[in-house]
Amino acid sequence: MFPLDEKTIERVARIAVDQGGPYERTGRELEALLRSSGWKNAPEYDHSARVGWMIESLSERDSDDVERLLRRLSDPIEYEDGLSTADAIRLELNRVLEPEQLEIRYVAGRPVMAEVGQAGPSKVVLHLDEVEQRVRRWISDEQLVTLLVDRVRQSQEADAVGSHLLALFGIGSFVEGLLYGVLIERHPECATDGFIGRDGRKIAAKRAGLDLLITVAHDCGLIQLDAKSFMDQVRDFRNYIHPRRQLETGFTPDEDTVLMSWPPVQALLNDLDAAMPAED
DSSP: OOSOOHHHHHHHHHHHHOTTSTTOOOHHHHHHHHHHTTOTTOOOOOSSOHHHHHHHHHHTSOHHHHHHHHHHHTOGGGSTTTHHHHHHHHHHHHHHHGGGTEEEEEETTEEEEEEOOSSSSOBOOOOHHHHHHHHHHHOOOHHHHHHHHHHHHHHHHHHHTTOHHHHHHHHHHHHHHHHHHHHHHHOTHHHHHOEEOTTSOEEOGGGOOHHHHHHHHHHTTSSOHHHHHHHHHHHHHHGGGSHHHHHHHTOOOOHHHHHTTHHHHHHHHHHHHHHSOOOO
């Protein structure tokens, strides 16, 4: 688990450098890697030994930046041949991360960090303090930030006691509130002018539903197509808040249903991180 052991950091640094290997990076390429990972005030390469420089750079950063680097190392966007090299790196990183009970998974083609339990599948876990830190970077409304973090907390608590349907409602509510807050923050005119629906008509901001917000966020370049597609699943689960629909389909969510709903949320957060990097 985070923070990583110093030996794990050393092994990650060696994978990033890959000295003498097929994916070897120069000092400048390592510097670019850190910037591409979304590090604020990424250090400049000082021409020292590359592995030692990477160890020092990683050791000085918080867990969020270390996770960003791990995801970037496994991201197909980082490599000319895309997924082929990225997956090879991901598997090597997972070997190193196994003692930490962590692994990198692909969700909608993008890497996310997951925790591995003693038994059962790996689980993408959103830590409340990390969620709050990220949301505060994108939304200045303190009241909304507090409400959104509370949605995540209540969803996790509902899932823990077997209230899986309520957990799904909370997850969908969190995503809806997050996208609304981000869009209004970046495009304040939408608060008064509303959003443009699929039929070209304006929809008042207060009436904008999750489906529309997902579409607008994608159209604005805040989330990628793969994340949008996976969020449609989360939206569909949330729509079971209507008892009639649940009766018609016989939908009965369980722990696995909630388990498969968190990775798309993590992928969405990662896309927002990439679209709105921290300012220096």
